[in-house]
Amino acid sequence: MAAITLNVNGRAHTVDVDPATPLLYVLSDDLALNGPKFGCGLGQCGACTVIVRGRAVRSCVTPVSTVAGAPGADIMTLEGLGTVERPHPIQQAFIDEQAAQCGFCLNGVILTAKAFLDQNPKPSDAQISQSLATTLCRCFAHTRMLRAIKRYAGRA
Amino acid sequence: MKKLTIDARQAFAQAGFSRRDLLKGAGALVVTFSTASTARLADALGVGQGQFGTQNARVGAQLDSWIAIAADGSVTAYTGKCELGQGMYTVQMQLIAEELSVPLSRVKLIQCDTSVTPDQGTTSGSQSTPTNFNERNLAQAGATAREALLRLASERLAVPVDRLAASDGVISARGDGSKRVGYGDLIGGKRFNLALSTTAKRKPASEWTVLGKPVPRVDMPAMATGQFEFVHNVRVPGMLHGRVVRPPAVGATLVSVDEASVRSLPGFVKVVVKKNFVGVVCEKPWQAIQAAQHLKAAWTPGAGLPAHRDFHGFMRRQPSRDALLVNSKDVDQQLARAASVITATYLYPYQMHGSMGSSCAVADVRGDRATIWSPTQSAYPVRSGAAMILGLAPENVRVVFTRGSGCYGINGADTVSFDAAVLSQAVGKPVRVQLSRKDEMAWENYGLAYVIDQRIGVGADGAILAWDYEAWSPTRGGRPGYDRPGNVVTGMLLGYEPQPFAPRTPAPEPGGRFNNNSNAAPSYVTGCVAGRCGGAGIVKSERVLSHTIASPFFTGPLRSPSRLQNTFAHECFIDEVAAHVRADPVAYRVRHLSDARLRAVVTRAAEAAQWEARPSPRPNLSRTGVARGRGIACVAYEGDNGYSAMVADVDVDQATGAVTLKRLVIAQDCGPISNPDGMKNQIEGGALQGMSRALGEEVTWDDQKVTSVDWRTYRSLPLGFAVPVVESVLINRTGVEATGSGETAITIAAAALGNAIFDATGARVRQVPFTPDRVKAALDART
Numbered sequence A: 001m002a003a004i005t006l007n008v009n010g011r012a013h014t015v016d017v018d019p020a021t022p023l024l025y026v027l028s029d030d031l032a033l034n035g036p037k038f039g040c041g042l043g044q045c046g047a048c049t050v051i052v053r054g055r056a057v058r059s060c061v062t063p064v065s066t067v068a069g070a071p072g073a074d075i076m077t078l079e080g081l082g083t084v085e086r087p088h089p090i091q092q093a094f095i096d097e098q099a100a101q102c103g104f105c106l107n108g109v110i111l112t113a114k115a116f117l118d119q120n121p122k123p124s125d126a127q128i129s130q131s132l133a134t135t136l137c138r139c140f141a142h143t144r145m146l147r148a149i150k151r152y153a154g155r156a
Numbered sequence B: 001m002k003k004l005t006i007d008a009r010q011a012f013a014q015a016g017f018s019r020r021d022l023l024k025g026a027g028a029l030v031v032t033f034s035t036a037s038t039a040r041l042a043d044a045l046g047v048g049q050g051q052f053g054t055q056n057a058r059v060g061a062q063l064d065s066w067i068a069i070a071a072d073g074s075v076t077a078y079t080g081k082c083e084l085g086q087g088m089y090t091v092q093m094q095l096i097a098e099e100l101s102v103p104l105s106r107v108k109l110i111q112c113d114t115s116v117t118p119d120q121g122t123t124s125g126s127q128s129t130p131t132n133f134n135e136r137n138l139a140q141a142g143a144t145a146r147e148a149l150l151r152l153a154s155e156r157l158a159v160p161v162d163r164l165a166a167s168d169g170v171i172s173a174r175g176d177g178s179k180r181v182g183y184g185d186l187i188g189g190k191r192f193n194l195a196l197s198t199t200a201k202r203k204p205a206s207e208w209t210v211l212g213k214p215v216p217r218v219d220m221p222a223m224a225t226g227q228f229e230f231v232h233n234v235r236v237p238g239m240l241h242g243r244v245v246r247p248p249a250v251g252a253t254l255v256s257v258d259e260a261s262v263r264s265l266p267g268f269v270k271v272v273v274k275k276n277f278v279g280v281v282c283e284k285p286w287q288a289i290q291a292a293q294h295l296k297a298a299w300t301p302g303a304g305l306p307a308h309r310d311f312h313g314f315m316r317r318q319p320s321r322d323a324l325l326v327n328s329k330d331v332d333q334q335l336a337r338a339a340s341v342i343t344a345t346y347l348y349p350y351q352m353h354g355s356m357g358s359s360c361a362v363a364d365v366r367g368d369r370a371t372i373w374s375p376t377q378s379a380y381p382v383r384s385g386a387a388m389i390l391g392l393a394p395e396n397v398r399v400v401f402t403r404g405s406g407c408y409g410i411n412g413a414d415t416v417s418f419d420a421a422v423l424s425q426a427v428g429k430p431v432r433v434q435l436s437r438k439d440e441m442a443w444e445n446y447g448l449a450y451v452i453d454q455r456i457g458v459g460a461d462g463a464i465l466a467w468d469y470e471a472w473s474p475t476r477g478g479r480p481g482y483d484r485p486g487n488v489v490t491g492m493l494l495g496y497e498p499q500p501f502a503p504r505t506p507a508p509e510p511g512g513r514f515n516n517n518s519n520a521a522p523s524y525v526t527g528c529v530a531g532r533c534g535g536a537g538i539v540k541s542e543r544v545l546s547h548t549i550a551s552p553f554f555t556g557p558l559r560s561p562s563r564l565q566n567t568f569a570h571e572c573f574i575d576e577v578a579a580h581v582r583a584d585p586v587a588y589r590v591r592h593l594s595d596a597r598l599r600a601v602v603t604r605a606a607e608a609a610q611w612e613a614r615p616s617p618r619p620n621l622s623r624t625g626v627a628r629g630r631g632i633a634c635v636a637y638e639g640d641n642g643y644s645a646m647v648a649d650v651d652v653d654q655a656t657g658a659v660t661l662k663r664l665v666i667a668q669d670c671g672p673i674s675n676p677d678g679m680k681n682q683i684e685g686g687a688l689q690g691m692s693r694a695l696g697e698e699v700t701w702d703d704q705k706v707t708s709v710d711w712r713t714y715r716s717l718p719l720g721f722a723v724p725v726v727e728s729v730l731i732n733r734t735g736v737e738a739t740g741s742g743e744t745a746i747t748i749a750a751a752a753l754g755n756a757i758f759d760a761t762g763a764r765v766r767q768v769p770f771t772p773d774r775v776k777a778a779l780d781a782r783t
């Protein structure tokens, strides 16, 4: 066990955990966040995605020690992006398009798309698809999700 | 700390419970009723006590078990049909808002909590809309409540009912706005004390202002912002974390467990062993995962599995339980007279629900009481099953449905609920269990593999004279129901037997009424049994013979169970026959259908897709390069529970066998539409999920164990695949009963795709999934 400080959604938290613990468990258990989800634990589905240093990171396969403490290593989760009252524009786009069924994958889909679009503001459709090549939605709300992503991309 | 939701608190308060009644123990959400208070609550809500093995027959006889009106006039409704991602929560709110003429914002809905909601069995089988939106149950409760409120207002205002109008939760005299009274003033906080009326009139669709509208999902903002609380996010104070250790092979049994191998690990609490059930409990999730990995357990070898490659042949050779759905007894004669006889065999693999999130549940079992937060589709049945396993009285077990990942049938939700219950009982503390990806995938109740032999005789005029169907499919377990926990893996490991399988050959002659039996009967036959015909078609000479065999794996309903597999075979086969007689596939279908609604969806889909009438394959085929084609398929789901037709446009790369979907057009008739956007969402998702199943999904195994245990070994089309355009044509038919709409489009996807590949290339692929290798093999086999 070790004391590890994490900057999550703009706040610092210190937790006492095994440094090898994947970040996901620290976020969802120790910090009681609902956004990141366990889907596969294998880096194959995207459900656990968080944004670290502007990049989409799969927290289920990221040891917590590798994202500890350093300034600039801010971790953003879906709840850090916006709220029900003030959703982030990409969240609003998903709401407007009614782009989900069970909603379990939304965390991964929205954060993966956001991290990609932040770095590629004017992507082609093929690039968008490429960025989602290993992100899953088992309800297959694909058409709506892609519409939401493009709606947000058009606005950005 | 997790608290009761406002809705739940209000519901309990309305049932005569104080907050103190509810919150016993350390402030946790542990609703521990005394037996007397349980009975009082049940009585207050008109819900009798369920027993093992039964669904409460009195369900919903009383209006108060469905609807309560608070002093402020807000309406709380109770339903046993839950939100699974299909939109059922929002649309049931619409229903209540509509029938009671209150704004949506004044409606609260409490779903699937065994302590307060009516026992409506399982949320499944496209039965929620038929059950709660036609003239019974929740819809009828709404109508009964509205009429009761009008009668009360009539007395209060001294105005005849027919001169009153309800709007916005207020009843007023037509033409005299000064005479008005709100629902809260009429009945707020009191019970109706009325039986559900069988004669109360639903609002006609022509007057709908909330129902029938594309009302956005009320849960969407919370889901999109990470605020939504799934069962995975339930946190009970003092909660520990469990992990199960499943056998390494199918049929392996436990020899020994070495607790010392994990005792010194950080956070370790306990190893739990019961017969072949093994689990560990630790303080934190990651610790539980480590402990499960490190636990030394010895198992016997597995029972051995039939070869995956030859599984379809294996099924044909097994002792089977046989059933005849229809048998006109002239099929052989008709086939003998036919101008030509066409035969084909279609093969379908086991597939899995493969939920996005592996299944999770939280249980708090202390002494003789238990609460289980479960994503099950079957709250009441799971309550009975858990009570059996725990040795508790069912009335002392409360199952609170809490949303999980989309399940599409019986994923690991029921089994993990049992896992959590067993582990919690063993440590006397609340325990959360989430399955590993592998445990979810290797042990779930798979959708059925199938072998389907088809034979059709056609006359000189091209018309179908006789249709002969014979199929083999496996079964083991299924939904646990109220008294069969052995139908899922946890129950089996604990020593409960799955549903027994009894071979029976030959099949008895069909009796009673015609039963479409999961679309085993093609849409094109008359479906005549004992002189009464229930089919959707005109082919009189018909035989439908099904063989069920014992499955080596657990099986269960996977979205459109058997309907999809059967429809794949029927809709590809009629296409083959149409091609044989050089008929246009749309016209040929319509020619053999008698059901007007099914014909209408076929025609509408074809129109919307600008269908060009001609036989398949398309003229001037080229054997190389990328070929484009279109295919159609249709279904009357279970004969009369939703009508759908799909036109698929595809490209086939003839060098590689890779298939690209270009456009899907789906026309659908589900009776009166409650929420058109919700229906579209279901159509779009169903169509693409169907395509993922058709193109890549297949359970695999070696001689001991399942080998498709993650997203590399079980292929699901990702967000980034070349997603086709999906267009839906909604046919809103009022004046008929509402049907399901969640399983129709998926049912016809594989067939529309197979027919499109044939149209493009002249190659017929008869085995799902249509992997590039299989498509390539079919292309190479063209003569």
Ligand code: FES
Pocket (backbone or CB within 6 Å): A037, A038, A039, A040, A041, A042, A043, A044, A045, A046, A047, A048, A049, A058, A059, A060, A061
């Ligand atoms: S849970 Fe991390 S990628 Fe699936």
Ligand code: FES
Pocket (backbone or CB within 6 Å): A100, A101, A102, A103, A104, A105, A106, A136, A137, A138, A139, A140, A141, B085, B356, B405, B406
């Ligand atoms: S909405 Fe259910 S997994 Fe995407």
